[in-house]
Amino acid sequence: MFAVAVASALVAAPAGAAPSVAPLGPDFEWGVATSGFQAEGTPPDSNWxxxxxxxxxxxxxxxxxxxxxRYAEDIANAAAMGVDTFRFSVEWARVQPRPGEWDESEFAYYDDVVREIRAHGMRPMITLDHFVFPGWAVDRGGWTRDETIDLWLANAEKVVSRYAGQDVTWITFNEPTVFVQKELTFGGLSPLDAPGALDRMVRAHRSAYDLIHRLDPGARVSSNVSYIPAAMGVIDSLFTDRVRDKLDFVGLDYYYGVSLDNLTAAAAATEAFYDVRPQPDGIYHAALHFARKYPELPIVVVENGMPSDDGKARADGYTRADHLRDHVYWLQRARQDGANVVGYNYWSITDNYEWGNYRNRFGLYTVDVLTDPTLTRRPTDAVAAYREVTASDGVPADYTPVMPDSVCSLVSPPDSCVNTGSSGN
Structure with missing residues (x-):
């Protein structure tokens, strides 16, 4: 059956103008994102x-x-684009530098961040764990030990109690399966330790969900998942399926697709994300995957963005503004075809430390960390584009994506190979 679908896709090329799309509406939530270790500077002792x-x-x-x-500048730049949400992380390693010791000066810094976000009319989205934990927790075995669950929850309780009532959306673990993968890659976990570490994160998330709803009633809680094309059955089973009843929305991170005419995602295996050809229509299929699998849960795109190679223009001329508009177009298509997508965050507000390198540049604002001591924020073309998108609740009805539809998308096979939507060509 799948072979027949592939053959049909190969002979059925799209024709004519792209289907029109409706605005996402005034209640749709636009946002930007960053994370502690990647962006803050002066990192405290931690695994990373x-x-x-x-x-x-x-x-x-x-x-x-x-x-x-420089958080005030970055927050003001985000607000100027008209976004509703500013995502950041409160670093456990920063606020608890030693066991049982809380650093009030560092909490005061985060107090200012939250206050600045709210003063600009935006909602804080706070991540409790973005791949980073204190060095003293590393010394005690980290996620190989059950003790870490209670230590992590103690930090969660401290942070949530402090910012309860501030209209926060809470993310417990950022991309748990990628968290474990990176710990394997950099030596923090052995292959034998990995399943147990993920089990402990599941248990910690489940407890944190109840804790947050007790301390901050009405707040939304989730854990974002990195969408890996053609592999989500396995990925979902490792975490999301196990916490489904402890999620208020599905947090979707989408960066790249796979199709018969685009196998460049293989570059992601070597962290050369800038060599991956973007596949915007994949976000449509990713959203529909979650809409079918978890129909009771709305979907928030917690991360989406395009890496460039050290800030250089792409050889094909595809720009960050093109990438942004194309993905928003496909989210509008997904909404029209039944996916309850309620929010979108761009990753990231500035270039940052992409887990070992500065070459992968994702920023709406470019920052040359290694060569510019002034760390000047320079806007890319996507800044003006995002301002237009938020003002119009999406791209115009007659927008035509710059990047063509893929040939037989394998983002969510077999459906994604033959289906470009009920409103499609």
Whole structure:
């Protein structure tokens, strides 16, 4: 059956103008994102600070983009684009530098971040764990030990209690399966330890969901998942299926697709994300995958963005603004075809430390961390494009994507190979 679908897709090329799309509406939530270790600078002792110090990464960390001292500028830049949500993380390693010891000066910094976000009319989306945990927790075995669940929950309780009532959307773990994969890659976990580590994150999330709803009634809670084309059956079974009843929305992170005419996603295996050809129509299929699998849950795109190679223009001329508009177009298509997508965050507000290198540039604002001591934020073409998108609740009805539809998308096979939507060509 799948072979027949592939053959049909190969002979059925799209024709004519793209189907029109309706606005996403005034209640749709637009946002931007960043994370602590990647953006703050002056990192405290943690698993990732140690990976850098031990020479396991490609680039030194340097100053980082220095969100720690320039958050007001980054938050103001986000607000100027008309977004509703600013996502960041409260770093466990920063606020609890030693067991049982909480750093009030660092909490005061996060207090200011939350206050600044709200003063600009945006909602904070706070991530409790974005791949990073304290060095002292590393020394005690990290996620190989059951003890870490209680230690992690103690931090969660401290953070949630502090910011309850501030209209926060909470993310427990950022991309749990990728978290474990990176720990394997950089030596924090052995292959034998990985299943147990993921089990502990499941248990921690389930407890945190109840904790957050007790401390911050009415807040929304989730954990975002990295969408891996053609592999989501396995990925879902490792985490999302196991916490389905402890999610208020599905958090979707979509970066790349796979199709018969686009196998460049293989570059992701070597972290060369800039060599992956974007496949915007894949976000449509990813949204429909979750809409079919978890129909009771709305969908928030917690991360989506395009890496460039050290800030250089792509050889094919495809720009960050093209990428942004094309993905928003396909989200509008997904909404029309039944996926309850209620929000979208762009990753990221500035270029940052992409887990070992500065070469992968995802920022709406470019920052040359290794060569520019002033860390000047320079807008890409996507800044103006995002301002237009938020003002219009999406792209215009007659928008035609710059990147053509893929030939037999394998993002969610076999459906994605033969279906471009009920409103499609």
């Amino acid at each position: 600070a140690r990976y850098v110090a031990e020479g396991r990464t490609h680039d030194p960390y340097g100053s980082g983009p220095d969100f720690r001292h």
